[in-house]
Amino acid sequence: MSTPATTGPTFADLGLPPLLVQSLNREKITAPFPIQTAAIPDVLAGRDVLGRGPTGSGKTLAFGLPMLVRLAGAPSKPKRPRGLVLAPTRELAAQIEKALDESALALGLRLACVFGGVPTKKQAERLARGVDLLVATPGRLADLLDQGAVSLEDVRVTTVDEADHMAAIGFLPQVTTLLDRTAKDGQRLLFSATLDGEVDELVRRYLREPVLHSTASAVAPVATTEHHMLFVARADKQAVVAEIASRTGRTIMFVRTKEGVDEVAEQLRSVGVVAGALHGGKTQNLRTRTLAAFADGETPVLVATDVAARGIHVDDISLVVHVDPPSEAKDYLHRAGRTGRAGESGTVVTLVTEDERDAVTRLTRKAGVDLVGVEVRPGSRELVALTGAAAPSGVPVPAAEPVTAPPAAPRGPGSRERRQRPGATTVRGGSRRGSGAATPGHRRRGGR
Known part of the structure; x- marks a missing residue:
């Protein structure tokens, strides 16, 4: 911070x-x-x-x-x-x-x-x-x-x-x-x-x-955020996404549709990437748990739609990936705003296939980002240098299943747990650490 x-x-x-x-x-x-x-x-x-x-x-x-x-x-x-x-x-x-x-x-x-x-x-x-x-x-x-x-x-x-x-x-x-x-x-x-x-x-x-x-x-906050346009062959796109998702660090990947979110998350889990899926079609219980796991670091990769990601205010997201390019410049800005928060550095990459190049170039310029595209392939030096991409383990991981949280036990008068307002009933996504709570001794600005 x-x-x-x-x-x-x-x-x-x-x-x-x-x-x-x-x-x-x-x-x-x-x-x-x-x-x-x-x-x-x-x-x-x-x-x-x-x-x-x-x-x-x-x-x-x-x-x-x-x-x-x-x-x-x-x-x-x-x-x-x-x-x-x-x-x-x-x-x-x-x-x-x-x-x-x-x-x-x-x-x-x-x-x-x-x-x-x-x-x-x-x-x-x-x-x-x-x-x-x-x-x-x-x-x-x-x-x-x-x-x-x-x-x-x-x-x-x-x-x-x-x-x-x-x-x-x-x-x-x-x-x-x-x-x-x-x-x-x-x-x-x-x-x-x-x-x-x-x-x-x-x-x-x-x-x-x-x-x-x-x-x-x-316009996009280019002072603290690096923006890159990665030209990728359609046949290589799935493998490139998997390698980017296997990097070290908290990553959020944007996909245009709910069905696409589920598909990408499933593909990532099948090759060994712990990935959560977030969109409006999920139950509230599962959405809350998915966001909390991402904020806690249990799930390092979150695949989301634009609408669902509007409520994600998690620090230390070091990479934003447009798996599907956004349709409007302001959507690019909102997606990019998930990283580089509160003066921290971050990276935004947009995966662009041959047929999307002209449209994406116009969109990023409208968003205030003038980019030169870089050709990448699975395992390429450029991909690793720009995103920290790594080879996935290949060992499938299970998807989290929705569960109903048990009711909280009543607190005694001597409880040392965090004070709570009388009658508070909502379930909150994320932990204090994931939502930007500072570590002891760390001075923080009002970045909420």
């Missing part, structure tokens, strides 16, 4: 209260990132904010910390949260909740997360006990509203995260319906890696004189 500047502002300088600053220090988060420095004072002042920064730039804490401060000191009524964060995917919603968990606890606030793929009963029960800040996917929140399990009438501050992705997957109608259920004079925040024409209508309709904070142009 990059070292914070010694002359920059502190979280206390930005207006965060001492209890919250102390909580951040305990998590080894000692200095704000640029997007946090820019946005936190305006959010604390009650202004509407448009925030843009690349993945890993710290957007979650940029909106989450000041939201918590604004909600502190006035408990919410049952079923009536006062803060709302909308996220496009289950994984991203869970990651946001995890990133804000300790900070909410420090301020005595109740935090909950609701998303699809799991029964609504426990989520409704949690809301009935009272929640101050609710993190939700639009579809599940709409279901809970229809059931009368929640009301948005008391919501005073709302964040729409990854707004461009909401638009791309058709969630904007649901988002607007949900925003219409919140107070018209409430504070609205919109954060995303990109802010393009697809979200203009949302901004004009719901944000009042928003302050724009952008910490990066809409």
